[in-house]
Amino acid sequence: MASWQIRSWLSNHLRRVASCSVSTQAALPKNTSAAFSLIRSQPSQYIVASLAGRKYLLAPKDLLTVPHLKDVRVGDVLALQDIHEVGSRDYTLRGDPVISSSRVKVDATVVEHTKGKMEVVFKKKRRKGYQKTIKNKHPYTRLRIGSIEFPDPSNP
Numbered sequence: 001m002a003s004w005q006i007r008s009w010l011s012n013h014l015r016r017v018a019s020c021s022v023s024t025q026a027a028l029p030k031n032t033s034a035a036f037s038l039i040r041s042q043p044s045q046y047i048v049a050s051l052a053g054r055k056y057l058l059a060p061k062d063l064l065t066v067p068h069l070k071d072v073r074v075g076d077v078l079a080l081q082d083i084h085e086v087g088s089r090d091y092t093l094r095g096d097p098v099i100s101s102s103r104v105k106v107d108a109t110v111v112e113h114t115k116g117k118m119e120v121v122f123k124k125k126r127r128k129g130y131q132k133t134i135k136n137k138h139p140y141t142r143l144r145i146g147s148i149e150f151p152d153p154s155n156p
Contacts, residue, residue: 035093036103036150042088045148047106050082050098060147063111068139072110078143080106086148107146114140 029035039045046059052066072078083099083106085092093099115137123132 029091032093032103035091036086039086039088039091039093040150042090045086045088047080047083047087047104047148048085049080049106050084051080051108051143055084058106058145060145062145064108064143064145065114065140066143067141068113069110069141072141074110074112076110077146078108078110080108103150105149105151108143109146111142111144114142116140 029038044059046057048055048057050056051064052069054066056064056066058064079101081098081101083095083101083104084097085094086099086104087093116139117137119136119138121134121136123134124130
């Protein structure tokens with residue numbers, strides 16, 4: 001078969017399959033409380049949170065490496081404040097721009113302070129005899145993400 005015949009058959013076949021398929025989309029929740037309860041009922045959840053100026057996609061028990069956080073020690077528990085999105089396999093809820101910390105609670109535990117790999121920068125100026133080697137290791141903080149909790153807003 002020629003390539004145009006294959007493309008023609010494929011497009012016709014896909015058109016037939018698309019017209020025969022039954023919509024299996026789940027019903028949308030009526031309000032945010034219903035959306036939170038639907039996400040809570042799912043087996044696994046995720047969040048998108050800002051930490052140290054960057055957004056990270058996080059799930060419970062993830063190990064996150066961020067640029068060095070000052071004033072924290074190993075074992076400290078941090079509460080993530082800027083949560084932009086909460087979701088599961090079937091549902092996603094986005095904040096405008098963030099979701100209130102009273103609706104979603106996520107804790108991160110400081111596991112260790114570490115350094116990255118050695119970075120070597122070699123500088124040279126031609127015909128001048130100038131050579132310089134700069135070595136550097138960037139400091140990082142590693143965090144273990146805790147469980148994602150959805151406290152009941154009516155029961156403080």
